[in-house]
Amino acid sequence: MLHFPPACTVVPPRIPTCIVGLGPGGFIGPTAHGPNLLATNTFSICAAATEPGTEFHLNVADNLRLPQDMVSSDFGALLDRLVMMHKAGDLKLPPVVDICTPTHLHARQISLAATKGIRYIITDKPAVAEINEIRQVSDVLNRTGAKLWVTFNHRYNFIVAWLKAYVATHRERIESIHAGFLQDWLMKEVHFRQADWRTAHKYCALLDILTHAEDLAGYVAGSPIVAVEDASMEMSGVFAQKANFYDAGDSQFICGNGLKGRARCSQSRAGHADDIYVCVTEKGGRQLMWRMEWNSDALMVGQAPNFHDRHKFAQHLRGHSDFFAMELGDADLAGRLAQQFGKNPPGHIQGWDTLWYFLFLGVAGAIYRDLGCLPYVPFLPLSMQIEPPTFADAGIQATAYVHAHVKSAESGGKRVELAEVLAL
Ligand SMILES: NC(=O)c1ccc[n+]([C@@H]2O[C@H](COP(=O)([O-])OP(=O)(O)OC[C@H]3O[C@@H](n4cnc5c(N)ncnc54)[C@H](O)[C@@H]3O)[C@@H](O)[C@H]2O)c1
Numbered sequence: 001m002l003h004f005p006p007a008c009t010v011v012p013p014r015i016p017t018c019i020v021g022l023g024p025g026g027f028i029g030p031t032a033h034g035p036n037l038l039a040t041n042t043f044s045i046c047a048a049a050t051e052p053g054t055e056f057h058l059n060v061a062d063n064l065r066l067p068q069d070m071v072s073s074d075f076g077a078l079l080d081r082l083v084m085m086h087k088a089g090d091l092k093l094p095p096v097v098d099i100c101t102p103t104h105l106h107a108r109q110i111s112l113a114a115t116k117g118i119r120y121i122i123t124d125k126p127a128v129a130e131i132n133e134i135r136q137v138s139d140v141l142n143r144t145g146a147k148l149w150v151t152f153n154h155r156y157n158f159i160v161a162w163l164k165a166y167v168a169t170h171r172e173r174i175e176s177i178h179a180g181f182l183q184d185w186l187m188k189e190v191h192f193r194q195a196d197w198r199t200a201h202k203y204c205a206l207l208d209i210l211t212h213a214e215d216l217a218g219y220v221a222g223s224p225i226v227a228v229e230d231a232s233m234e235m236s237g238v239f240a241q242k243a244n245f246y247d248a249g250d251s252q253f254i255c256g257n258g259l260k261g262r263a264r265c266s267q268s269r270a271g272h273a274d275d276i277y278v279c280v281t282e283k284g285g286r287q288l289m290w291r292m293e294w295n296s297d298a299l300m301v302g303q304a305p306n307f308h309d310r311h312k313f314a315q316h317l318r319g320h321s322d323f324f325a326m327e328l329g330d331a332d333l334a335g336r337l338a339q340q341f342g343k344n345p346p347g348h349i350q351g352w353d354t355l356w357y358f359l360f361l362g363v364a365g366a367i368y369r370d371l372g373c374l375p376y377v378p379f380l381p382l383s384m385q386i387e388p389p390t391f392a393d394a395g396i397q398a399t400a401y402v403h404a405h406v407k408s409a410e411s412g413g414k415r416v417e418l419a420e421v422l423a424l
Contacts, residue, residue: 003041003361008379012368015120016091018047018082020075020109021101022064023056027194028124029100032153034064036356037098042364042384046091047082049075075109079116093371096363099123102197103207107133114146120367121148126211127395129201131403131424134396141391147370148391149363150398152215154276155389156358158318158341159290159299163220163280165337166288166328167259177261178279178307179217181209182272186247189239203402204245206233209276210265210405211398214253215389216278223257224397229415231408237268251405254415274352279307289313296351299323340382362388396422 004011017037022029037043047070050056054073061071072078082095097113099106099122107128113121127150128134141148154160167174186195186204198204218224231251234240240247248266255261266272272293279289285304294300300313301323307313316323319338325331341358365384368377389395400418408416 003381003383004376005379005381008376010375012042012374012376013092014042014044015093015096015364015367016046016082016086017043017096017098018049018078019045020049020097020099021051021105022048022060023051023054024059025193026100032353032356033098033100033122033124033151036353037360039353039357040360040364043096043360046070046095047072047078049073049078076112076116079113079118083117093367094119096120096122096367103129104197104201107136110137110148111140114140114144114148117144119146120370121146122151122363123148123391123395124151125215125395126150126207126398126402127391128399129203129207129402131399131421134399134422137391138396147366148395149366149388150391150395151356151359152212152219152389152394152398153352153355153359154212154216154292155219156341156355156362156386157290157296158338159297160216160220160278161337161341162299162324162328162334163278163288163290164222165330165333167220167280168222169328169330170282171257173282173284174259175281175283175285177217177221177255177259178263178277178281179213179220179261180264180275180277181213182265182269182275183209183267184270184272186239186267187237187270189242199239199243199245202245203233203406204240205247205265205267206249206402206405207399208265209267210249210263211402212276213263213265213278214398214401215394216276217253217261217263218255218397220278220280221255221257221259221261223255223259224393225253225401225418226256227254227415227417228252228401228404228408229254230413231405231416232413233406233409236266240268249405249409251408253401277307281307287313292352296355336382340386358383358386359388362386 050073052073057071061068085091097118233246233249236248247268250264275293277291289300298315302313325334361383403421404416
């Protein structure tokens with residue numbers, strides 16, 4: 001895919017990136033971040049920080065074809081080296097640090113990177129787990145001026161973007177928005193890397209997957225969630241009961257623009273592998289839904305109340321149906337969105353990795369713009385013009401939502417404002 005138009009005579013240099021958490025057996029670093037940063041052809045991986053106490057740095061250096069001294073388990077020393085290399089002109093652009101480690105390590109690693117002089121940081125979600133970590137990271141970002149983006153990847157899809165545009169265009173038609181994330185991988189007791197650190201936190205499912213549902217709901221609503229009520233959380237599976245973590249939750253949310261809906265999650269729901277969805281219900285009962293597990297590239301159109309029955313929905317594929325332009329009433333906007341999120345030919349399913357690809361293009365665009373009046377900035381392709389989620393909005397929001405959910409559930413479902421938990 002060619003990104004820059006012929007009129008852009010200077011194509012930007014690649015952005016040097018250090019991935020933190022690229023060890024063998026790691027999930028998101030090796031599968032989503034590494035390959036999709038490279039796929040954009042706007043980032044290069046120049047370094048990696050691996051887990052202390054392991055020999056992972058040897059394997060990672062070989063796999064990335066990097067010199068051994070650019071892969072280290074000494075994150076602080078690696079950061080010093082990156083900053084020095086940029087100052088010396090060995091790195092043409094300021095290096096990015098991309099954090100793919102377990103969530104409880106994020107606040108410390110973000111703070112260290114920013115304090116050592118890294119200007120651009122990416123972290124996977126949730127950016128942080130605790131309210132005091134929100135303060136810690138906000139302080140360090142304010143003090144250093146570093147920018148932090150959070151990888152809420154599910155926004156980066158034509159159907160989701162179309163739903164957001166639809167809600168904004170036809171606000172008066174919208175009854176509610178439901179978002180959820182259902183999985184089954186923690187139904188039974190399991191012990192491996194990803195399971196162990198996730199289940200060590202009591203709010204396991206809320207931090208891990210409810211945050212994705214929250215982000216999608218607020219994004220499609222066009223207005224962040226400001227309050228939670230009628231919340232519940234459960235230890236629904238045998239493993240959750242034994243190990244004492246919440247594997248399921250459900251709540252009503254209220255957005256700043258008055259839109260309401262429900263967000264739910266479960267890691268013990270049989271038959272659901274990676275079932276994330278956002279469903280817009282209209283006042284007449286029609287439902288418009290993006291549901292990744294059913295078809296990440298299709299809009300599902302059905303009738304309330306049954307949005308879990310696959311056979312009740314008609315599918316409209318991106319670029320393969322006039323439904324999008326007709327219903328939105330804006331063919332140009334529908335066309336622009338389809339073009340913005342189209343890597344494969346129309347009608348061809350793109351899948352999960354594509355969400356990441358577009359997210360990283362968005363981050364690259366934000367970095368190029370932040371670097372000032374560079375000759376290629378006016379020519380940034382559409383896919384690089386979408387503002388990526390920042391810590392200040394999506395990052396703080398997601399963690400505050402989890403804590404508001406818990407507070408509401410612990411107080412019998414009472415309404416809790418996100419501002420209230422942030423003030424604690
Ligand atoms: N956006 C998404 O769709 C999505 C999906 C899965 C995970 N995540 C998030 O990504 C993050 C990582 O999750 P995961 O499932 O990939 O975890 P993981 O346990 O599979 O991988 C973590 C990696 O970090 C490395 N590591 C551990 N401690 C380290 C340290 N001190 N320094 C450097 N490296 C270290 C490990 O060796 C491992 O390679 C979490 O915040 C998680 O919530 C997001």
